[in-house]
Each structure stands twice: as C-alpha cells, then as structure tokens.
Amino acid sequence: MNESDDELEAELRRLAADREPVPAALVQAALDAFGWRDIDAELAELVYDSLVDTDAASLVRGTADQRLVSFAIGGITIDVEVTSAGPGRSVMGQIAPPQRATVDIRYPQDTVTIETDELGRFESGPLPPGPASLRLRPPPGGEGPAIVTDWISL
Numbered sequence: 001m002n003e004s005d006d007e008l009e010a011e012l013r014r015l016a017a018d019r020e021p022v023p024a025a026l027v028q029a030a031l032d033a034f035g036w037r038d039i040d041a042e043l044a045e046l047v048y049d050s051l052v053d054t055d056a057a058s059l060v061r062g063t064a065d066q067r068l069v070s071f072a073i074g075g076i077t078i079d080v081e082v083t084s085a086g087p088g089r090s091v092m093g094q095i096a097p098p099q100r101a102t103v104d105i106r107y108p109q110d111t112v113t114i115e116t117d118e119l120g121r122f123e124s125g126p127l128p129p130g131p132a133s134l135r136l137r138p139p140p141g142g143e144g145p146a147i148v149t150d151w152i153s154l
C-alpha cells in the first residue's frame with residue numbers, strides 16, 4: 001500500500017466509526033473471547049522473587065538493577081533475570097529441564113516472540129518497563145500444553 005491508500009483507509013475507518021460505532025457490549029465480548037485462547041494452558045506458580053526475598057544471602061546474588069524470578073509447574077522450572085537497560089529492560093531466562101520452546105513475552109498491548117536454544121535459554125531486550133507475562137509453547141511438532149506465568153512488573 002502507498003500513502004494515498006493509507007489515507008483512504010484512515011478516512012473510511014473514521015467514517016465507519018462515526019456512522020456505525022461498534023457497540024461497547026460487542027467490544028467487551030471480543031475481549032472476553034480473546035482471553036479464552038489459552039484456556040488449556042497450565043499456570044506456572046511464582047516460587048521465587050528477588051524483590052520480596054530480603055535474606056542477606058540473596059542480596060549477594062544480584063544488584064539493585066537486577067530482578068530474579070522463578071516459576072514452576074510439574075517438573076518444569078522457568079528462571080528469569082530482568083536487568084535495567086537504560087529506559088528499557090533486558091530479559092534472560094532458562095527452562096529446566098532444558099528444552100526447545102517458543103517463548104512469548106506478553107505485554108498488555110504487545111507480544112515479543114523468541115525461541116529457546118537446545119539448552120532452554122532465551123534472551124530479549126530492550127523491552128519497555130511494565131507488566132509482562134511469559135507463555136511457553138512447545139516447538140512445532142512438540143507435545144504438551146502451553147505454560148503461562150503470572151504477570152510481573154518488569
């Protein structure tokens with residue numbers, strides 16, 4: 001598409017919104033339906049968060065601009081390190097036992113998708129600060145449900 005197509009599309013969207021706005025109930029129904037897309041996903045439990053661990057020994061493991069969190073479900077652990085990178089955040093993690101997976105770092109308005117290596121490691125950044133959740137999906141041809149973590153603040 002070129003610039004005139006973009007302008008035409010924007011004008012048509014404005015006219016449609018003025019003439020026939022989408023009912024609020026329909027928008028809410030769409031949002032509710034979208035929330036069910038991971039209904040079969042398993043929820044990984046937060047088992048460690050360096051922000052709430054005030055043990056003196058844990059303070060040796062990280063710095064003030066670094067957050068360590070761990071999630072667990074069944075026999076799988078997801079360790080994540082969040083580091084401040086200027087105005088953004090850098091995320092490194094590892095799945096144990098090591099396995100390949102697709103990792104979606106989800107934000108309220110966006111999703112960043114990355115692949116783990118054969119050791120279950122993944123890395124992404126810089127990412128915007130704010131709430132985020134991880135969704136791990138088996139690689140193509142892999143078995144098992146998706147795993148979703150609770151939302152944390154990056």
